[in-house]
Amino acid sequence: MNKLFLYSALILFPVNIFSQSAVIKTEEDPEIKALKTQFDKISYSNKTSEENAKAKLKELDFEFQKLSLENKLAAEKNKKEIYELTKKLEKLKNENELKNEEIKSASMAYAKEKNDMEMEIKRMELAEKKAKNENEILKAKLEKLKTELELRDKKDDWKKQSNTDPKYYDKPFDEKTKELVLSDRRISLNGPIVKDTADYVTERIHYFNNISTQPIFIVIDNSPGGSVMSGYRILKAMDSSKAPVYVVVKSFAASMAAVITTMAKKSFVYPNAIILHHQMSTMNWGNMTQLKEQLEWAKEWEKRLHTPVAKKMGISMDEFRKRMYEKNSDGDWQEFGDNAVNYKWADYIVDRIEETAFVKNPDYKPIESAKKASYYEEKNDEKGQRYINLPRLEPFDFYFIYNPDRYYR
Incomplete structure (x- = not known):
């Protein structure tokens, strides 16, 4: 725009100079007219140019105004966009x-x-x-208590035992002092002799034989006798034993128990213990023929059991049977221990027996924890009489038992 105004000024300024000169020269020279004409032409041209310049300037001004407005509008838009962008930002x-x-x-x-x-x-x-520490403390306390309890138990166990060992002698009997020393190789034989009794005694004989050959003791407190088959099993176990099997009678041994006592390799009795031999007495059932057959079997058993006894006594079977009835009308020949030795029913009289097997207090623990085979439940019959039912016998077996009051049935 400034260039346009400068251009217009340069054109108009010479026109005025030339106009004044032309007036002067017209009066004086014809050339001035030509110059004037030329001037007019130039002036016209300048006017035209000026008009054109003005028009052009107007266009340019319009364009400028337009551009200015567009620029302002664009600026406003930009400003708005910038504002929006600023807001977004x-x-x-x-x-x-x-x-x-x-x-x-x-x-x-x-x-x-x-x-x-x-x-x-x-x-x-x-x-x-903390818990672990408390647990360790508790564990230590428990260990301490456990140790104290174990110590207390050991003290109790110490009190429950004699703290001595059983005595084992190859020659357990002293004939001068009449003292017998029993070891823990002892077997109790009490009550009626039945199959369970034979199992109990023979199993222990075999067991003790597998340990050593030191003496084994069958100790009879009280036995009325019993099954001949079961008694014979015990006799054969005694005979076949590598270790000597001795029988000790403390109170009473009758019938089959008496045979076992007499036929032992060595037998020992208290002076006041009682040994009883008698004819076989048994309980049989059946018809007359059967009873006769059973009687013959009983005689045969008696012969087989009493012949060795009579032989040891140095007499015959008939003499043995005769003496039974000389001593007692029932045929029950009973003798105290000291007299039994004289008849060779037993070998030695014992005044004192040392039981070295009893190393534990029996009030705390029985010396033999196994159930005794001689145990049977005692009952009362309709008359109020006490009795025990014996187990059923095996075929061809007989009870060789002392039973005067039918206690064993």
Whole structure:
């Protein structure tokens, strides 16, 4: 625009100069007319140019105005866009800050939770250590109590035992002092002799034989006799034993028990113990033919059992049977221990027996924990009489038992 105004000024300024000169020269020279004409032409041309310049200037001014307005509009738009962008930027910034705050908050919450968890873990570890320590203390206390209880039990066990060992002698009997020493290789034989009794006695004879050849003792406190088959099993176990089997009678041995006593390799009796031999007495059932057959079997058993006894006594079977009835009308020949030795029913009289097997207090634990085979339940019949039911016999077996009052049925 400034260039346009300068250009217009340069054109108009010479026109005025030339106009004044032309007036002067017209009066004086014809050439001036030509110059004037030329001037007019130039002036016209200048006017035209000026008009054109003005029009052009107007166009340019319009264009400038338009451009200015467009620039202002664009500036306003830009300003608005910048404002919008600024707002968006501010919003984004705020959102970003909010997000950062949320992240920061979440991070702080995570850090807090992590810290809380670590603190909880530490508390748990501390509690575990404390519990472990308390457990160790408790365990130590329990161990101490256990040790004290074990010590107390050992003291009690010490009190329950004699704390001595059983005595084992190859020659357990002293003939001068009449003292017999029994070891723990002893077998009790009491009550009626039945199959279970034979199992109980023979199993222990075999067991003791597998340990050593030191003497084995069958100790009879009280036995009325019993099954001839079961008694014979005991006799054969005694005969076949590598270790000597001795019989000791403390109170009473009758019938089959008396045969076992007499036929032992060595037998020992208290002076006041009673040994009873008699004819076989048994209980039989059946018709007359059967009873006759059973009687013949009983005689055969009596012969097989009493012949060795009579032979040891140095007399015959008939003499043995005769003497039974000389002593007692029932045929029950009973003798005290000191007299029984004279008849060779037993070998030695014993004044004192040392039971070295009883090393534990029997009030705490019985010396023989196994159930006694001689145990049977005692009952009362309709008359109020006490009795015991004996087990059923095996075929061809007989009870060789002292039973005057039918206690054994």
